[in-house]
Amino acid sequence: MTGESFHIETLAVHAGAAPEPATGAVSPSIHLSTIFERDADGGYSRGYSYQRKANPSRAALETALAALEGGAAAAAFSSGSAATTAIFQTLSRGDHLVLPGDAYYGTRVILSDCLAPWGLEVTYVDVTDLAAVRAAMRPNTRMIWVETPSNPMLKVSDIAALAELAHDNKALCVCDNTLATPVLSRPIPDGADFVVHATTKYIGGHSDILGGVIVTKELGPVFERVKHLQHALGAVPSPFDCWLALRGMRTIALRVRAQASSALELARFLTKHARVTAVHYPGLEDAPGHAIAARQMRGFGGLLSFQVRGGESAAMAVAAKCRLFTRATSFGGIESLIEHRASIEGPGTTTPPDLLRVSVGLEHPADLIADMTQALGP
Numbered sequence: 001m002t003g004e005s006f007h008i009e010t011l012a013v014h015a016g017a018a019p020e021p022a023t024g025a026v027s028p029s030i031h032l033s034t035i036f037e038r039d040a041d042g043g044y045s046r047g048y049s050y051q052r053k054a055n056p057s058r059a060a061l062e063t064a065l066a067a068l069e070g071g072a073a074a075a076a077f078s079s080g081s082a083a084t085t086a087i088f089q090t091l092s093r094g095d096h097l098v099l100p101g102d103a104y105y106g107t108r109v110i111l112s113d114c115l116a117p118w119g120l121e122v123t124y125v126d127v128t129d130l131a132a133v134r135a136a137m138r139p140n141t142r143m144i145w146v147e148t149p150s151n152p153m154l155k156v157s158d159i160a161a162l163a164e165l166a167h168d169n170k171a172l173c174v175c176d177n178t179l180a181t182p183v184l185s186r187p188i189p190d191g192a193d194f195v196v197h198a199t200t201k202y203i204g205g206h207s208d209i210l211g212g213v214i215v216t217k218e219l220g221p222v223f224e225r226v227k228h229l230q231h232a233l234g235a236v237p238s239p240f241d242c243w244l245a246l247r248g249m250r251t252i253a254l255r256v257r258a259q260a261s262s263a264l265e266l267a268r269f270l271t272k273h274a275r276v277t278a279v280h281y282p283g284l285e286d287a288p289g290h291a292i293a294a295r296q297m298r299g300f301g302g303l304l305s306f307q308v309r310g311g312e313s314a315a316m317a318v319a320a321k322c323r324l325f326t327r328a329t330s331f332g333g334i335e336s337l338i339e340h341r342a343s344i345e346g347p348g349t350t351t352p353p354d355l356l357r358v359s360v361g362l363e364h365p366a367d368l369i370a371d372m373t374q375a376l377g378p
C-alpha cells in the first residue's frame with residue numbers, strides 16, 4: 001500500500017496494517033524480543049536477527065510512514081533530533097549545506113555544536129528568497145534543507161522550486177515536514193529527496209513519545225547509509241514507542257484538519273485584538289507566504305504565533321493567565337499549548353521577545369477563543 005493510489009485518510013488507517021498471519025490479530029502486536037531465531041542453515045529467512053537492526057514493530061511504523069509520505073522506504077529513530085543528525089551524517093567533511101535562517105533551533109545546535117568536528121560548511125539564508133538561495137549555492141553544496149512552515153515564525157517556502165535548485169546543483173533537497181505533516185504537505189511528490197519528521201509532534205499526536213523518521217523518495221546509496229547509521233549507531237525507538245507512534249498516526253488526518261480549522265479561527269480572532277501587534281499564520285490572506293501555502297498545502301496547520309503589545313513581560317503575563325492553553329514546549333498534541341519561545345530557545349535565539357507560539361489542540365475553538373480573550377484582557 002504505497003504511492004498515490006489512496007487518499008491520505010485511507011493510507012493513515014491501512015498502511016502497514018495487515019492482520020498478523022500467525023494469529024489473525026487485527027491490532028498490531030508489540031514485539032519486545034531483542035533477538036530472533038536463526039535458521040538451521042545459519043540464515044535469517046524471516047528477516048530479523050537483532051532488534052537494533054530491525055524488528056517487526058519498527059518495520060510496521062516505517063512501512064506506514066513511507067506510504068504516508070509517498071516514499072519508497074523509511075528509517076525510524078529515537079527522536080527527531082537523531083533523525084536529523086543521521087541525515088547530516090551522510091555528508092562528508094568539506095560538504096556544504098544551505099539551511100533556512102529560522103531553521104528549528106535544535107537543528108542549528110546540532111550543526112553548530114555537536115557536528116562541528118564533522119567539518120561541514122553551513123550557510124543560513126532566507127529560503128523564501130529563491131535568489132538568495134541561488135546565490136548561496138557553491139560547487140560543493142550537497143544539500144538544501146527546507147522547513148515549511150518554519151518554526152516559530154511560520155514562514156512558507158516553495159518546496160518544488162527549492163528541490164529544482166538543489167537538483168540543478170546535484171544536491172539533495174531534504175524537507176523537515178514535522179510542522180505541516182503529510183496530511184497538509186507532501187514534499188516527496190513535490191520534488192524533495194528525503195523527508196524528516198519529529199514523530200514526537202503530530203504523528204505521535206498525544207505528547208507521550210519521542211521519535212523521528214527519515215523517509216526516502218527512492219532506494220539508493222544515501223538511504224543505505226541512513227540504514228547503516230541507524231543500525232550501527234543505535235539511536236532507534238523502542239518497540240513500544242513505535243507502536244504508540246503508529247497508533248497515533250492512524251488518526252492524524254482527522255486531528256490535523258480539526259487543529260488547522262481551529263487555528264484559522266484563533267488567528268482571525270487575534271488579528272482583530274487591540275493588544276496583538278502581529279499574527280504569524282499562513283492561513284491569513286495577507287500573510288507573506290499565503291499564496292504559496294494555498295497552492296502547496298491542503299490546509300494551513302495547527303501552529304501559529306503572535307506578538308503582544310508591551311514586550312516580553314506582557315507576553316509572559318498573557319501566557320500566565322491562560323487556563324485552557326497549557327504552558328509547555330513542543331506542539332502537535334491533542335491539548336492546546338502556549339509558549340514564550342525566545343526564553344526556551346536561549347542564547348542566539350532570533351525569535352522576537354514579545355512572541356508567543358500556540359499549538360492548537362482538539363478543544364472546541366470557541367472555548368479556546370474565550371480563554372484567549374480573558375488572558376489578553378481589555
Ligand SMILES: *Cc1c(COP(=O)(O)O)cnc(C)c1O
Nearest residue numbers: 079080081104176178198200211
Ligand atoms: C521537535 C522538532 C525536531 C526535533 O525533534 P525531537 O523529537 O524533539 O528530537 C526537529 N524538527 C522540528 C521542526 C521540530 O519541531
